[in-house]
Structures are given as C-alpha cells and as structure tokens.
Amino acid sequence: MHILTNVQTGFRKKRSTVDQIIRLQDAINRSLRNHSHTLVIFLDFEKAFDMMWRTGLMTKLKKYGINGHTYDWIRLLN
Numbered sequence: 001m002h003i004l005t006n007v008q009t010g011f012r013k014k015r016s017t018v019d020q021i022i023r024l025q026d027a028i029n030r031s032l033r034n035h036s037h038t039l040v041i042f043l044d045f046e047k048a049f050d051m052m053w054r055t056g057l058m059t060k061l062k063k064y065g066i067n068g069h070t071y072d073w074i075r076l077l078n
Contacts, residue, residue: 003064 007023009015024040031038061071 004012009017009019024038027038058071058075061067061074066074
C-alpha cells in the first residue's frame with residue numbers, strides 16, 4: 001500500500017528538504033524561461049500534531065502496517 005507520493009521527501013530514506021528546494025528552483029527556472037509564473041505556498045505544521053485526533057492516527061497507522069518500534073515511538077509522542 002502506497003501512502004506517500006513520489007514527491008514526498010520528509011521521513012524518507014536518502015531524501016531531505018534540499019530535494020524540495022531543488023524542485024522549487026527548477027520550477028522557478030522553467031517559469032522564467034517560459035515567461036510564466038510559479039505559485040508557491042509554504043505551510044507551517046509545527047502545532048498540527050497537537051491538534052489532531054491521536055487515537056484515529058494510531059488506528060490508521062496499524063491499518064497501514066506501521067508497527068513495532070516506529071509505532072511505539074509515535075504512540076509515545078502522545
């Protein structure tokens with residue numbers, strides 16, 4: 001079951017924020033060459049975990065096969 005898109009870089013091996021910055025730079029350069037626009041939206045999810053339904057999250061994680069140490073670590077964040 002695929003729950004992350006290919007452009008997701010957070011929480012994935014061998015990927016980082018730098019990947020997204022490079023994607024943004026490429027999009028801007030392409031827009032400049034084509035005399036078009038690039039729309040960028042930055043979201044700050046700093047407090048998002050504090051406001052979510054944690055029981056529902058844990059249920060979904062189990063459903064997607066997330067278990068073991070990863071599941072326990074996320075559960076302890078509650």
